[in-house]
Amino acid sequence: MKKTEKELEGKIALVTGGTKGIGKAIADELANLGATVIVSARSLHDGNQENQFIAADLSRSEDIKQLANKILEQYGTLDILINNVGGTSAPAGGFSVLSDEDWEKDLQLNLLAAIKLDKALVPSMIERNTGVVIHISSLNGKLPLYASNFSYGVTKAALNNYSKALANEVASKGVRVITVSPGMVRTTAMETFLNSYGASIGKNLEETAQLVMDSLGGVPMKRLAQPEEIANLIGFLVSPKASYITGTNYVIDGGTIPTTI
Amino acid sequence: MEKFAQELAGKVALVTGGTKGIGKAIADRLLQAGAQVIVTARSHPGQEKLKHHFIAADLTIASETVKIVGEISKQFGAVDILVNNMGGSTSPSGGFGALSDQDWENDLQLNLQSSVRIDRAILPHMVEKKSGVIVHISSLTGVLPVYESLGAYAVAKAALNNYSKSLSKEFSPKGIRIAAVSPGMVKTDTMDSYLQSLSDTSGLSVEEVTQNLISSLGGIPMGRMANPEEIAELVGFLVSPRASYITGVNYIIDGGTNPSL
Numbered sequence: 001m002k003k004t005e006k007e008l009e010g011k012i013a014l015v016t017g018g019t020k021g022i023g024k025a026i027a028d029e030l031a032n033l034g035a036t037v038i039v040s041a042r043s044l045h046d047g048n049q050e051n052q053f054i055a056a057d058l059s060r061s062e063d064i065k066q067l068a069n070k071i072l073e074q075y076g077t078l079d080i081l082i083n084n085v086g087g088t089s090a091p092a093g094g095f096s097v098l099s100d101e102d103w104e105k106d107l108q109l110n111l112l113a114a115i116k117l118d119k120a121l122v123p124s125m126i127e128r129n130t131g132v133v134i135h136i137s138s139l140n141g142k143l144p145l146y147a148s149n150f151s152y153g154v155t156k157a158a159l160n161n162y163s164k165a166l167a168n169e170v171a172s173k174g175v176r177v178i179t180v181s182p183g184m185v186r187t188t189a190m191e192t193f194l195n196s197y198g199a200s201i202g203k204n205l206e207e208t209a210q211l212v213m214d215s216l217g218g219v220p221m222k223r224l225a226q227p228e229e230i231a232n233l234i235g236f237l238v239s240p241k242a243s244y245i246t247g248t249n250y251v252i253d254g255g256t257i258p259t260t261i
Numbered sequence: 262m263e264k265f266a267q268e269l270a271g272k273v274a275l276v277t278g279g280t281k282g283i284g285k286a287i288a289d290r291l292l293q294a295g296a297q298v299i300v301t302a303r304s305h306p307g308q309e310k311l312k313h314h315f316i317a318a319d320l321t322i323a324s325e326t327v328k329i330v331g332e333i334s335k336q337f338g339a340v341d342i343l344v345n346n347m348g349g350s351t352s353p354s355g356g357f358g359a360l361s362d363q364d365w366e367n368d369l370q371l372n373l374q375s376s377v378r379i380d381r382a383i384l385p386h387m388v389e390k391k392s393g394v395i396v397h398i399s400s401l402t403g404v405l406p407v408y409e410s411l412g413a414y415a416v417a418k419a420a421l422n423n424y425s426k427s428l429s430k431e432f433s434p435k436g437i438r439i440a441a442v443s444p445g446m447v448k449t450d451t452m453d454s455y456l457q458s459l460s461d462t463s464g465l466s467v468e469e470v471t472q473n474l475i476s477s478l479g480g481i482p483m484g485r486m487a488n489p490e491e492i493a494e495l496v497g498f499l500v501s502p503r504a505s506y507i508t509g510v511n512y513i514i515d516g517g518t519n520p521s522l
Contacts, residue, residue, distance in 0.1 A: 164522055171482030171517045220433035221508060229506040236498045244491040246483060247517030255433045255509030260426045 006034025007239050013080035014038045014071060016058060016117065019045040021187035022136065023084040025227035027051050029235040035080065040067055058085045058113040059105070068120030077124045080238045083114040084136045086156070087189075092148035103151050110155035115162060122166075122175060129174035132238045135163040136230075139183040139253050142261070143216070156181075160249055167247035176246040178237050183253025184213065186224040213256075221254030268501050270295035273337045277320055277379065278347030279313065280306040282449035283398065286489035287344055288313050290497040296342060299333055320347055320375040321367075330382035339386035339393075342500045345376040346398040348418070349451070354410030354459070365413050372417035373424065384432065391436035394500045397425045398492075401445040401515045407477060410459070418443075422511050429509035438508040440499050445515025446475070446486040483516030 013030045017023040018039025031037045031051060040056040054070055056063040071078055086109055090102035114135055125131025140149050141156030160179050167177035184190065191205065198208035213219045233252055236242055251261055274291045278284040279300025289312070292298045298313040305315055316332060318325045333340060349371055352364040376397055387393030402411055403418030422441050429439035446452065459470040475481055495514050498504055513519055 160522055167517050168482050172484050220430050221506065222434055225506040232503040232505075233498075233507070236495075236503070241494040241498070242491075244483065244487040244516050245495070245514050247515075247519065248513050249522060250512055251510050252507050253509075254506050255429050257509070258430075260422045261511050 007241075008080070009034035011035040011079040012038070012071075012075045012077065013082065013238070014040065014067075014078055014121070015051075015082040015084055016040045016056075016113075017085035018051065018082070019053070021189055022182065022185055022227045022230050023082070025231035026082055026084060026234050029228070029231035030080065030082075030238070033235055033239070036075075038071060040085075058117070059108050061116060064113065064116045065120060068117065071121070072124060077128060078121050079125070079131055081117070081121055081125075081131070081133045082136065082234065082238075083117060083134065085113055086110045086136060086138070086152075088149060088152035090151045094146050095150060098151055106151040106155045107158070110152065111158045111162065114159060118166065122170065125175045126170060126173045131175040133163075133166070133175065133177045134234055134237060135159055135177070135179045137163070137179045137181045137249065139181050139216075139251060139256060141181055142249075142251070143257055145215075147215075163249070164247055171246050176242070178242075178245060178247075179249040180230070180233060180237070181249055181251045181253070182225060182230050183219065183251070183256040184209075184216070184224045185227055185230060187227055190224065216256050217258050219254045219256045223254065225252065225254060267295035268503075269342070272296040272341040273299070273333075273339065274342035274344065274500070275299045275301070275333065275340045275379075275383070276313075276344040276346055277301050277375070279344075280311070280315070282451055283444065283447055283489045283492050284344075284346040286493035287346060287398075287496045290490070290493035291342065291344075291500070294497060294501065297337060299337065299340075301329060301347070320379060321370040323378055326375070326378045326382055330379065334386065339390055340383050341387075341390075341393055343379065343383050343393070343395045344398065344496060344500070345379060345396065347375060348372040348398060348400070348414075350411055350414035352411075352413045354462075356408050357412060360413050365416075368413040368417045369420070372414065373420045376421060377424065380428065384437070387437050388432070388435050393437045394504075395428070395437065395439045396496055396499055397421055397439070397441045398496075399425070399441045399443045399511065401443050401478075401513060401518060403443055404511075404513070405478065405519055409477065425511070426509055433508045438504070440504075440507055440509070441511040442492065442495060442499065443511055443513045443515070444487060444492050445478070445481065445513070445518040447489055447492060448486040449489055452486070478518050479520045481516045481518045485516065487514065487516060 013035040015027040018027040019041040037051040042057045056067040138156045140153030144153045163179040194208045274296040276288045279288040280302040300313045301318045318329045400418040402415035406415045425441040460467045
């Protein structure tokens with residue numbers, strides 16, 4: 001797989017939550033393809049010094065504004081926006097254990113953070129009649145769970161809907177907007193979850209991973225994704241090769257989702 | 262802009278309906294990536310010199326499928342990449358009442374059964390090697406039914422989507438990836454002559470019937486049809502090792518046309 005040309009040369013890219021997991025893999029891939037990559041996260045993790053880092057807690061509107069302003073001041077514009085931040089702090093246990101605050105937190109992290117950041121940065125794309133916005137969603141947005149990740153899935157479904165509407169609005173203005181919905185990905189966060197959940201039921205990591213895969217109805221590919229596999233898809237989607245792709249939700253899940261999509 | 266220059270080197274690829282339109286663009290793209298490319302069509306496209314190995318076959322006839330697969334495995338060995346691109350419609354426009362049993366059967370042969378047969382002939386070789394990729398070129402109409410024209414075509418494509426998903430459930434555990442790609446309107450010669458025929462029968466100009474067709478889909482947010490090369494880039498990505506976690510999906514590429522999620 002020889003790379004003969006840097007197809008994102010000269011492009012400015014922001015990856016939120018870009019210091020670890022899927023976000024870091026995406027940041028690395030975009031840098032590989034020649035983009036100038038800025039990553040944001042609440043705090044800096046090791047091993048990501050090659051990309052410019054801006055500290056921001058995207059659950060805070062003030063931080064979102066500052067992040068956008070810093071980028072526009074320094075670069076004047078943004079070509080590629082990867083809304084990767086997301087997650088859940090809600091407890092497992094189904095509908096009745098979720099407090100109003102749990103719902104609000106998940107909505108903030110998985111939906112409103114992306115909306116606010118898009119609002120701050122998409123105008124500069126429209127002005128130049130070019131740009132790509134990616135929303136990292138989750139298979140849970142199409143495949144709801146309830147024992148855990150209940151509010152997370154709901155807020156990702158909202159993100160999917162939002163992303164489609166935004167794509168409709170800005171397609172004629174040269175900006176492409178795409179959702180990517182990964183299934184289970186073997187990130188450090190996933191391994192931490194599998195270890196702690198496994199410990200509580202007396203199983204090791206691989207057994208626990210199998211259990212969770214089974215709870216989704218099975219993963220035909222019989223394994224979790226590597227973060228780099230998600231990053232490869234993003235690398236393609238933000239490139240000029242994907243010039244007719246907008247308003248889509250590309251699932252990447254090793255076949256997990258049981259219905260046609 | 263060829264970045265991943267020879268990532269399909271050593272692979273044998275078969276593209277059905279590969280002498281024109283989307284199929285030709287895909288065949289060219291796979292060749293560019295280093296694959297050995299075989300194309301089928303009912304007839305040789307004339308004086309044009311083909312860069313691919315051409316085999317004449319009418320894949321709506323079962324015996325021809327068996328014959329060409331035998332020919333291919335003798336000459337090239339096992340097929341690594343199968344792009345089921347052939348498809349289309351011989352049905353008249355005019356809605357439900359205009360479609361005869363023969364029209365339904367023809368469109369099912371062209372869009373579903375021809376793929377089923379060629380998959381059946383080639384899958385055992387892939388299973389043996391525990392690797393391979395099959396792409397089914399479907400159509401946006403498979404998820405966005407239309408009725409004035411292409412009614413039977415759309416139904417057959419919906420069946421193809423279902424079939425492709427089902428096949429992925431069975432064969433993904435065996436190391437084979439199976440994906441569907443659903444293009445919206447693509448500017449091919451076939452599309453041009455289809456628009457011309459609509460124009461001839463309606464007395465409207467080609468521009469008017471084009472606009473009417475786009476309106477019947479609810480509009481194309483990107484404001485234009487795809488080029489065949491844009492579809493080929495997506496297929497080129499999907500059959501590459503970079504798409505190693507992608508199976509069982511239906512990737513829409515339609516400039517935002519699909520109005521729903």
